[in-house]
Amino acid sequence: MGLLSLKYRRPQHVDREDFRRRTSDLSLDEKRDASLSSGPSGASSGIPDALTFEKIMNGGTCPPCTIRDFMNYLVYIEHSAENLQFFLWYRDYVKRFNDATTSDIALAPEWTKAMEEDAITKIQKDAAGKIKKDNTPAAAIFKGTCFEKPAESVIENKDPFWTPPATADSGDALSILSGTRTISTYQTHTRDAFSAAGAKQPFTIQPFRAEINRVIATYIVDDAPRQLNLSAREMKAVVQALSYTTHPSAFRSLARNIENTLRKQAHPNFIRWTICNGNPARVTFACGLGVGTILVSTLGAILLALSGAKRGWRALLAIGWVIGIATLITACKGMCVVLHGMHHRHVRPWELFDDNSDHASQEELRESKRSFESFGSGNSYEDEPWVVKYDRRNVVCKVFDRQVWIQEPALRQIQDTIFVQSMLSALLGAAILTAVFVAVPAGDYY
Incomplete structure (x- = not known):
C-alpha cells in the first residue's frame, strides 16, 4: 500500500x-x-x-x-x-x-x-x-407561616437554630428509582421504571418481554450496572x-x-x-530523546561557530537536527520512530501478562468475553489482576515493554504517512538551522 x-x-x-x-x-x-x-467515516476526517x-x-x-x-x-x-x-x-x-x-x-x-x-x-x-x-404556588401556600422562605437578611444572619423547610421535589420522577435497588429482580426494576415514567404496566405476553425487562434494568434505569448516559x-x-x-x-x-x-x-x-505505537512511558522517553538530540546538535554547532574550524563542518550537525526533530514530531503524535521502523507496537497493559501464567491468560479471556455479553455486571476493571501488576512495573520496564507486529495494513499506512511528514518537516527545520549556522562567521576563539 x-x-x-x-x-x-x-x-x-x-x-x-x-x-x-x-x-x-x-x-x-x-x-x-x-x-x-453520518454515513461511513471517510478519509476527510x-x-x-x-x-x-x-x-x-x-x-x-x-x-x-x-x-x-x-x-x-x-x-x-x-x-x-x-x-x-x-x-x-x-x-x-x-x-x-x-x-x-x-x-x-x-x-x-x-x-x-x-x-x-x-x-x-x-x-x-x-x-x-x-x-x-413547584415554583409558584408553594410560595403562596407557605406565606405567613413558619415555613415561609426567609428573606436574604435572615439567611445572612445564619441563625444556627433556624431550619429551612423541605422544598418540593423538583427533580425528575425517575430519581426515586435510586432508592429502590434493594430487590434485585428485573421485574421489580422495570415495574418501578414504568410507574416513575407515568406509563402503564405492559402486557407480559408480548414477545421478548423478559429480555426487554433485562435491557431496562441493565442499561436504562438509574443506577443500572451499564447505565447509558x-x-x-x-x-x-x-x-x-x-x-x-x-x-x-x-x-x-x-x-x-x-x-x-x-x-x-x-x-x-x-x-x-x-x-500511537508506544505506551506513555516510551513516548515520553522518545520526546526527551528528540529534545536532547536537538540541543546537543545545536550546542555542537555553536562550538564549531566559535572555533576556527571551517564552515563545512557545521553542516554535519544537520544529521542530528533531522533525527532530533523527526523523533520529537512523531513522539508528539504518540509514535516512536524505532518501533515504527519495525512496524511494531507496545502491547496494551491488559494484554501484557497473558503469557505469564495459565491463570492470568484464562482471567484475561474471561474478562474479555464478559465485555461482549449483552447483560451482566458493570464495566469496572479495577479488580483485574493486570492492574496491580502493571502499576508495580518500573519506568524502565515500561519503556521497553513487549512488542507485537501491527497486522492492520491501513494503520501501517497511516503511520508511514505521519513518519514521512515528520521527516519532511525535520529536513526543512534542519535546512534552516544549517543555513543560519553556516552563514555565521567563524569566531576563531580557539
Whole structure:
C-alpha cells in the first residue's frame, strides 16, 4: 500500500461531554438528519476507508483495529463500553425480532415516529408544568407561616437554630428509582421504571418481554450496572415506548443517539489512539530523546561557530537536527520512530501478562468475553489482576515493554504517512538551522 496524502491529519480528539452537550441541544428532526448524514467515516476526517466504523463492526479489520480492540478501548480508556454493548445487543435484537415467525409478534406493534414525537411533546409539557407548579404556588401556600422562605437578611444572619423547610421535589420522577435497588429482580426494576415514567404496566405476553425487562434494568434505569448516559427526557421517552411495545422501533431514538455517539465520537478517538505505537512511558522517553538530540546538535554547532574550524563542518550537525526533530514530531503524535521502523507496537497493559501464567491468560479471556455479553455486571476493571501488576512495573520496564507486529495494513499506512511528514518537516527545520549556522562567521576563539 502507498502513502496517504501528505496533507493527511489524524482524527481530531472529540471530547465526550462536549459532544454530548452539542447533540443534546439538537431537536428531534436535527438528530434524525445528523444520523442520516453520518454515513461511513471517510478519509476527510482522518480515517481511511479501510478503518471505517462499518468495517470494524463487520469484522473487516485486523489487530489492533478489530471490534475487540474497540471494546477494550471503550472499557479501559474511554470508560463508555456500555454504548457498544447496547449497540451490539440492539443490532442482534433487530435481526432476531425480524426473523421471528411466532404468532405473538402481532402483540408488539411498531412504535411510530408520530407516537414518539407525541410522547416527547407530552414529557416536555409535563416537565414545564411541574416546574411552574413547584415554583409558584408553594410560595403562596407557605406565606405567613413558619415555613415561609426567609428573606436574604435572615439567611445572612445564619441563625444556627433556624431550619429551612423541605422544598418540593423538583427533580425528575425517575430519581426515586435510586432508592429502590434493594430487590434485585428485573421485574421489580422495570415495574418501578414504568410507574416513575407515568406509563402503564405492559402486557407480559408480548414477545421478548423478559429480555426487554433485562435491557431496562441493565442499561436504562438509574443506577443500572451499564447505565447509558441519558437525559431524564430521553429516559422517560424510551420507557414509555417500551411499556407499549417490544418492537425494535421503541428503541429508535435511543439507538440512533448511541450509534451517532459511537460513529462521531468514540470511533475517531479510537483510531487516533490506535495510531500511537508506544505506551506513555516510551513516548515520553522518545520526546526527551528528540529534545536532547536537538540541543546537543545545536550546542555542537555553536562550538564549531566559535572555533576556527571551517564552515563545512557545521553542516554535519544537520544529521542530528533531522533525527532530533523527526523523533520529537512523531513522539508528539504518540509514535516512536524505532518501533515504527519495525512496524511494531507496545502491547496494551491488559494484554501484557497473558503469557505469564495459565491463570492470568484464562482471567484475561474471561474478562474479555464478559465485555461482549449483552447483560451482566458493570464495566469496572479495577479488580483485574493486570492492574496491580502493571502499576508495580518500573519506568524502565515500561519503556521497553513487549512488542507485537501491527497486522492492520491501513494503520501501517497511516503511520508511514505521519513518519514521512515528520521527516519532511525535520529536513526543512534542519535546512534552516544549517543555513543560519553556516552563514555565521567563524569566531576563531580557539
